[in-house]
Structure formats: structure tokens, C-alpha cells
Amino acid sequence: MSSIAFSPRFLLPAHALGVVSCLLTALVAAAAPGANAWAQQFEQRRSIYLEAGHSLDNNGKASTAALGLSLPMQQKLWDGRISMAWNFYLSGWDGDAREGQRKYYAQIGVVPMFRYHFDEGASPWFVDAGIGASYLHKTYEVGDKRFGSRWNFSDHLGVGRVFGAQQEQELGLYVKHVSNAGFKEPNPGETFLELRYAHTF
Template identity: 40%
Template sequence: MLFFSFYRWFMRASVGKRFCVALLCGASLLAAKPSRAADASSFPAWMPEVGFVQIGRAQETRATVFGLIWPWEKAWRMGGGQWSGYWELALGRWSTPGVDGRDRAWVTQFGVTPVFRFRPSEGRSRWFLEAGIGLTVMSPIYRSPSKRFSTAFNFGDHLAVGRNFGENAQHELSLRYQHFSNGGVDHPNPGEDFIQLRYATSFR
């Protein structure tokens, strides 16, 4: 599929190519207005439309993430389905076994990510696939017993599959794979990989 071919190419691309793709996507999507329902007058444009909570696990690290979502107004028909997307703001806490004699170490993470979503069956399916790449900042710099990041700023790439449910499809569950690293900007750059479960619900 086109979706997976692009993702494989992107994950193997150089840092410069990744940055250019992210920059082009961001520039083209800045013009996309947040989606508005028919009762837009009662729902200000600056308010997020969706909230989520997410739990994740890496080899040694657990993560709990809360976030807000602003869907894009634009959607595209291509490849037998519908492409759309959203802007995501996320705030998370990572917990890992401590180093230097500490019981546990904690990292606070903030991220901003543009995300593309694909629905098959011309967009009528409740199932979806999605992928995104965003920027994250961590404080303090992440360290676990076996890994040490060298930068506070990193990229976050993810691939997910999920499904909406509820009478108005206002709820969703998704299973996500997410990789964090600085893309080789500095070393060491071991990266960290999470498997995550997300629940999201609409505020409308």
C-alpha cells in the first residue's frame, strides 16, 4: 500500500530528508483550518475537539500521556480511501529504573505532532491507519539503565491502527508504535521504542 511504502521510505531516509518532508507537510497544513461542526458558533475555533489518554511501554520504561487534538478541515480521497489528519499536543511522564542509585527516574515530555489518518472504503469505515512525525522536548534528558539520550529535543515518529466506536463514533481506541530519537543530530542516539494504547473521545 502507498501508506506503508511511504512510511518505510521515511523511516530509512536521512535526517535532512526527514526534516524537509516534515517542513513541507507543516507548511502545507498551516493553511488547513480546524474542523468546525454545524454549531460552530458555540464551539470557538481555538478550542480542541478531542482529548486523549495514552499508556505505553518500552523495554525498561513506562509512559503515561495526556493530550488534545485539533482535526483539520480538509480531507482527500485517494487510494480507495479518505485521508485526513489533525494537530496534536501531548504532555507525558516517563518512568524508568533509576541510575546512580536512584529508585526511579522521571522525565516530562511535551510534543507537537501533525498526523495523517487514512480510512478505507472511501472513508466510510470506522477503522483507520495513521502516521505522524513531530517534535518533542524532554526534561531532564532521558536516561535509563541501558540508554542515554544526548539531546532534550527529539523527533517522535509513530504508526497506528485504530477504530471508532459509539453511536456517533465519538470514541476511539488505537494501538500505536512510536519511536523517539534525535535523528542523528548528536550522539549517543540510541532511540527508544514504545508500544502504546490510546483512548480518545470527542468533546462535542
């Protein structure tokens, strides 16, 4: 997959994705008509997905690829416009390492993802947002960037579209930010722009 060069001016603040995800969650809770809204079933199917992308930081570039599983909660909120699914993934990071630095890293993560469906749930377009946890098998160190912890938060924000004869496929563009929220320094974080393809089963 060819990479695209990005200017540091396009970098999001370190915890911008987390703030956006928290705001979306609060909005969902505030807009919900009540607990009974969770009672109705939402027809969302399990899916497996492939994801690949490139870091947005020019200081110590990295690329990533992931294989994931999405397991939805069979419920709906806000008249079907909001749904939730658990995303479990295994990814590999390929860093632009200096001499003596590790080049490859493995990451596992779990993220509860909230999905907003346009047109009261009838549109094939959607927005995803979620905050989860992830673990790197070794302490990440690429270029001048070094993580203080192998455990990190994993913030996701994306937009996508469902397609196919049975609406069994998805294509989405996501921004993923990984950092430990300052619990252990240093905490430079890493932000990726990723393309995701999913297929239901």
C-alpha cells in the first residue's frame, strides 16, 4: 500500500480523539429517550475486518496493518441511529527505526465502538467512534519517539459505508490514536490514518 506524506500541521492534539469519543457517548446518553430504547433488536451482523494505514507524524514514521473481529450488541439506541459493537484486533506496526531500534511491533486491542447511522438508521453511511485498551509486545521506540508504557488507550474515529447485494461489506476511513493519557511518561502517542474493509458473516 503506498504511503501518503502528511504535514505535522494536520496532527490532532494528543487526546482529541478521546475527547470527541467521550462527547459522542455523552450525546448518546443525553439524547436517549430512556432505558426502553435498548429493548428493541437491531439487525447488525458480526464481521471480520482488515485495516491498513500510515502514521500522521513525520517524526519517526510507522505503518500498521490489522486483522479484527467485530461482535455487535443486538440492541439499538435513539430509534436505531446508534448501535454498539466490540472490536477485537491484532495489528502489526512497522516503524522507521534507527540503528539499534526495533522495527516491528505487535499490538492487541479491544475497543467498544459506537456507530451512528444516518437517516434514522436507513442510510448506508455511518460514523464510528470508540475508546478502548491496547497492549504492545515491546516498548515502542521509533526515531525520537518512545512510549512510556506498553499498555495504552486506543481511540478510534471513522466514517464509512455499507455496500453489497446483502449489505454484507463495509469500507471506512479511520483515525486511530494510541497513547497512555499521561499515566506514564514519556507519552508522545502515535496517530494513524487507516483504511478498513469489513465483511459480515
